[in-house]
Amino acid sequence: MKDFLWWRDGVIYQIYPRSFSDSSNDGIGDLQGIIEKLDYLQALGIDAIWLSPINPSPDVDFGYDVSDYTGIDPKFGTMKDFEHLVKEAKKRDIHIIMDLVLNHTSDQHAWFLKSKQSKENAHHDFYIWKDPKPDGEPPNNWQAVFGGPAWEYDEDLGQYYYHMFFKEQPDVNWRNPEVRSAMLDVFRFWLDKGVEGFRLDVFNAYFKDPEFKDNPPKFGIRGFDRQEHIYDVSQPEMYPLLEEIRTIVDEHKQSYVVGETFLADTQQTASYCGNDKLHAAFNFDFAENRWHPQRFLDSVLKWYDALAADAWPNNFLSNHDMKRAASRYCFGEDDSRAKVALAMLLTLKGTPFLYYGEEIGMRDIPIRKRADIKDPIGKHFWPFYKGRDGCRAPMQWRNAPHAGFSLAEPWLPVNDNYTKRNVEMQLSDPNSMLNFSMKLISIRRSTPALIRGDFTPLTEQPRFILAYERQYEGDRVIVILNFSSRLLNFELPKGGWTCLLTKNTAYTGKISMAPYQVRILEKKV
Ligand code: GLC
Numbered sequence: 001m002k003d004f005l006w007w008r009d010g011v012i013y014q015i016y017p018r019s020f021s022d023s024s025n026d027g028i029g030d031l032q033g034i035i036e037k038l039d040y041l042q043a044l045g046i047d048a049i050w051l052s053p054i055n056p057s058p059d060v061d062f063g064y065d066v067s068d069y070t071g072i073d074p075k076f077g078t079m080k081d082f083e084h085l086v087k088e089a090k091k092r093d094i095h096i097i098m099d100l101v102l103n104h105t106s107d108q109h110a111w112f113l114k115s116k117q118s119k120e121n122a123h124h125d126f127y128i129w130k131d132p133k134p135d136g137e138p139p140n141n142w143q144a145v146f147g148g149p150a151w152e153y154d155e156d157l158g159q160y161y162y163h164m165f166f167k168e169q170p171d172v173n174w175r176n177p178e179v180r181s182a183m184l185d186v187f188r189f190w191l192d193k194g195v196e197g198f199r200l201d202v203f204n205a206y207f208k209d210p211e212f213k214d215n216p217p218k219f220g221i222r223g224f225d226r227q228e229h230i231y232d233v234s235q236p237e238m239y240p241l242l243e244e245i246r247t248i249v250d251e252h253k254q255s256y257v258v259g260e261t262f263l264a265d266t267q268q269t270a271s272y273c274g275n276d277k278l279h280a281a282f283n284f285d286f287a288e289n290r291w292h293p294q295r296f297l298d299s300v301l302k303w304y305d306a307l308a309a310d311a312w313p314n315n316f317l318s319n320h321d322m323k324r325a326a327s328r329y330c331f332g333e334d335d336s337r338a339k340v341a342l343a344m345l346l347t348l349k350g351t352p353f354l355y356y357g358e359e360i361g362m363r364d365i366p367i368r369k370r371a372d373i374k375d376p377i378g379k380h381f382w383p384f385y386k387g388r389d390g391c392r393a394p395m396q397w398r399n400a401p402h403a404g405f406s407l408a409e410p411w412l413p414v415n416d417n418y419t420k421r422n423v424e425m426q427l428s429d430p431n432s433m434l435n436f437s438m439k440l441i442s443i444r445r446s447t448p449a450l451i452r453g454d455f456t457p458l459t460e461q462p463r464f465i466l467a468y469e470r471q472y473e474g475d476r477v478i479v480i481l482n483f484s485s486r487l488l489n490f491e492l493p494k495g496g497w498t499c500l501l502t503k504n505t506a507y508t509g510k511i512s513m514a515p516y517q518v519r520i521l522e523k524k525v
Helices: 031-036 038-044 079-091 110-115 177-192 238-250 266-270 293-306 325-329 336-347 376-381 423-427 433-445 448-452
Strands: 012-015 048-051 095-100 151-154 159-162 197-200 256-259 314-316 351-355 454-457 465-472 475-482 488-491 497-499 510-513 518-523
Touching: 031 038, 031 079, 038 433, 048 197, 079 095, 095 177, 095 256, 177 238, 238 256, 266 293, 293 454, 293 465, 325 336, 336 351, 336 433, 336 465, 336 475, 336 518, 423 433, 433 448, 448 465, 448 475, 465 488, 475 510
Parallel strands: 012 048, 012 351, 048 095, 095 197, 197 256, 314 351
Antiparallel strands: 151 159, 454 465, 465 475, 475 518, 488 510, 497 518
16 A cells, blocks of 8 residues: 555554463563564564563562663573664564653662652652651552552652552653653654654653642542542643653654543543644553443544544554453353454454464463462452462464474463464465454555545444444445344445455345354455
């Protein structure tokens, strides 16, 4: 396609580096492991890799607690390995997106260690320190996402510091100009290394209310959910900062920033996207839908409607924080629904994000005992919530020990289904999820209407079949997805249509849709 722009027209693939491929055989994935799999990713047909954090981290939150923004954690390799990865990826037209966790650092970051040395210290104001209330209580009622109050008392300083997540993840003070400029330098550093995109972790939490007012109460089960989060997230100061970030990123042609909005509805999420803001933000409303075509349709229409004319949509169904789509929607090992979901993701209007293993229909691993849990929030909230280990298990490459991920015992167990569900076996099975994924990605790539086309629903209030048309410069493609286990009929729009999945069959009028069938048809000209 002419004027193909990778972040708008391509497919983005999220890698959780701990779990992708372990070349050093210590049970933890690494950069060299990713390099070894680039040919696979190229064959899959993706255009960019979003790497979950690879900066040095004490791993209280598995990389989302960074102790050095411009380093590479030795467990993943060295800066040389990273440069090698960028180079090898570039050779294959694969772009690299770094995950920047700039709302908070690790409590082991040099800034924080200095910050808590004294109140007079030059770095003290790099974080959010507050005196106790006269009765010794925390400065306000704010709660931490991961449980308990968001304020941690430091005996030596006699002050509290603020942490939206774990106490080992102190929030930085973005209102301090030195912090702001140091953080903006982080973008420049990675852009200079050849990185072309960023994923901003919980960016709309950077700024808090300047007066630290109490959040109003609301009905909810646990502390954090029992407040209206109007003062601890989504403050207006974020907009000018996004402009500044965008200016830096735009100095590098075709570079990209996507933000993870936190506690934001579709409207709020969309408000951060546009020509002088983020290129995109994640629409959780779509990803969190239950299995019903109407739900998905409502979500995307809301999303398209909320986005300004200068913003391009994106869509995802899985990531490292939520149960995998295949685990949420499928029955056992049956991939029918996973195929429908994937076909939807790859044919809707908007850049699709795939989560590693989604292409082979990987399922979450079961979490049976608290003692087995690695994710600290799973330990904390057990048994009500078991944390995020389920979706972070090692990639299933082969029917070999540890699924070919590593020669050593992996940091999380491999799903038992790896003997049947793995890349190698699926490659040789024409009906596999992987071959379906590859085919869809390649159809998408060679069909401009699927990449850039307008979106028109063909089903009103769908209960079983979701159908929509994509049109671009006179090309028309329709996608028909049977969300149900029933055999149904579907009335095609006028004219003759050719099937892109099975090639060269002409259709007109009423067609039958087998249970969970996916059809992608192109207008015959
Ligand atoms: C984001 C990340 C999540 C992390 C949290 C705190 O939501 O996606 O994994 O735990 O931020 O950094």
